[in-house]
Amino acid sequence: MSKKVALVTGAGQGIGEAIAKRLANDGFAVSLVGRHLDKVQRVADEIIKAGGEALALKADVAKRDEVFAAVDATSEKFGDFNVIVNNAGLGPTTPIDTITPEDFEWVYSVNVGGVLWGTQAAHQAFKKFGHGGKIINATSQAGVVGNPNLALYSGTKFAIRGITQTTARDLAEEGITVNAFAPGIVKTPMMYDIAHEVGQNAGKSDEWGMETFSKDIAMKRLSEPEDVANAVAFLAGKDSNYVTGQTLIVDGGMQFQ
Ligand SMILES: NC(=O)C1=CN([C@@H]2O[C@H](COP(=O)(O)OP(=O)(O)OC[C@H]3O[C@@H](n4cnc5c(N)ncnc54)[C@H](O)[C@@H]3O)[C@@H](O)[C@H]2O)C=CC1
């Protein structure tokens, strides 16, 4: 049987890197998409060195044509298309009174636009190959409950859950499942930046900033990117075939639904 093909956006570091490596380990041919080719190329090279199949592609997920081009390049290289993980996102700290129209445009065009364009491009590819597929979107525990100082970010992550539920209904009859994953406080560059900014705004340390977010984790440890990749592997694999429209919270017990 030929390999299943997955595309992961924002795969040059953090959670996206862990997802791409995990899917490659699970037997997927993986396309890694990011704004900086050198970053996704490094991860792709590591996957290939470990015996996997990988392709690095440069694209800005806020640009619809670039996302479609990345999906096309992926299916041309690997001969099929089965899974998209719309993982890329921005997480700026935005106290409510500081938000400008430019901030709004920037964060929504990447976080929400990236999910919309990834969904459309994957849908087109699934139709081309005449089969269903899986669409997996990155939301956040901050998309389940509003988080302090993250009005723009939290808003986009709530929107992603809405898009996930809606497209799950719209595409189910074509054999396509659409789900989201909601990480908690994950040790990645994005989270360290947020902790730094929140600490700085309060005149406190980065550690204080991280503690603000992590004090309510029932399991009493920060998340590794691999904790999230484990859950995404489930959503990408056949064991989740009867799951759609859901948000899988992977936060060590912060938010309960
Ligand atoms: N780190 C955390 O604690 C949490 C992260 N998340 C979500 O998980 C996803 C991944 O987050 P992290 O790995 O922490 O972030 P990160 O900032 O460490 O990595 C994100 C990657 O996406 C890329 N990217 C950003 N904008 C892009 C664009 N327009 N086009 C293409 N690539 C772009 C970046 O270059 C970077 O390589 C994001 O959607 C984030 O909102 C959700 C909950 C918690």
Ligand SMILES: CC(=O)C(C)=O
């Ligand atoms: C960055 C993020 O998604 C948080 C704090 O939940």
